[in-house]
Amino acid sequence: MKGKLVVCATPIGNLGDMSQRAISTLTEAHVIACEDTRRTRKLLTHFGIQPRELLVYNDANERRQHGKLLDRIRQGATVVLVSDAGMPGLSDPGYRLVAACGEEGFEVTVVPGPNAAISALAISGLPPARFVFEGFLPRKSAERRRRIEELKDDERTLVLYEAPHRVAATLDDLAEILGPRPAAVARELTKMHEEVLRGTLEELAKSARELAPRGEIVLVIEGTRQGRAEVEPAELASRARALMDGGVDRKDALSQVARESGMPRRAVFEALLDDR
Numbered sequence: 001m002k003g004k005l006v007v008c009a010t011p012i013g014n015l016g017d018m019s020q021r022a023i024s025t026l027t028e029a030h031v032i033a034c035e036d037t038r039r040t041r042k043l044l045t046h047f048g049i050q051p052r053e054l055l056v057y058n059d060a061n062e063r064r065q066h067g068k069l070l071d072r073i074r075q076g077a078t079v080v081l082v083s084d085a086g087m088p089g090l091s092d093p094g095y096r097l098v099a100a101c102g103e104e105g106f107e108v109t110v111v112p113g114p115n116a117a118i119s120a121l122a123i124s125g126l127p128p129a130r131f132v133f134e135g136f137l138p139r140k141s142a143e144r145r146r147r148i149e150e151l152k153d154d155e156r157t158l159v160l161y162e163a164p165h166r167v168a169a170t171l172d173d174l175a176e177i178l179g180p181r182p183a184a185v186a187r188e189l190t191k192m193h194e195e196v197l198r199g200t201l202e203e204l205a206k207s208a209r210e211l212a213p214r215g216e217i218v219l220v221i222e223g224t225r226q227g228r229a230e231v232e233p234a235e236l237a238s239r240a241r242a243l244m245d246g247g248v249d250r251k252d253a254l255s256q257v258a259r260e261s262g263m264p265r266r267a268v269f270e271a272l273l274d275d276r
């Protein structure tokens, strides 16, 4: 039998998202390579899977484990790679093993499934057609700010992972450098406390400072509007009217629509006048 590597996605919180293929793939695996045996054992036990062999494959030992895993595939084993959650390789170990298997000419196949970035993008309400995934920004503020500067002129929607204790600082840096852009904070996706907060970067930074959100978080930020079609006056007027009908005073409605649309406040003002 010819060996192969299978990259297998697992749930990002809700075990109901485990696919039938993931269950049969893990059941049939000769070797399961995982980040944390305790965590993966829990998942396997939940689905009644008895692993033949579990090997740790994480950031700390991935170089050492390569030789072992490649040998097993060479000998005909099916090695299944999982991470603690979601799709291996996406802000998780995996890419180097996949590349090494490619170089050796081994078959590499995928069992697709949950991924936090794509899930957050899909429910963010921000344009999903073109996006850039940056994973975790650097932890140190100076490096983080430099990276955000590099992303400033990108028109694509930006998707980031962030730890809860750093989310307020990161949103502050994003708000300061990118300006008043629409964004979303997607938290605890697929779990009991799933929520999506939408607003400008400034508003979300303020709320993160006040509420100190917990759990797992994805940030989604609209790209720059440079070069993008302007929002039509009728649309600006209708957004402002909807706010005013809901009790927001005219001045605040103008500011909010300007901020959220990226259009000048004067354009919203004139759109309202013309719309009468």
Ligand code: SAM
Pocket (backbone or CB within 6 Å): 012, 013, 083, 085, 086, 087, 088, 089, 090, 091, 092, 114, 115, 116, 117, 160, 161, 162, 163, 186, 187, 188, 189, 190, 191, 216, 217, 218
């Ligand atoms: N490989 C995973 C994937 O496919 O999404 C991501 C692993 S990365 C080490 C972990 C980060 O993903 C978390 O810090 C958080 O930013 C994001 N994440 C994972 N699960 C999540 C969830 N249920 N809700 C929101 N974000 C989540």
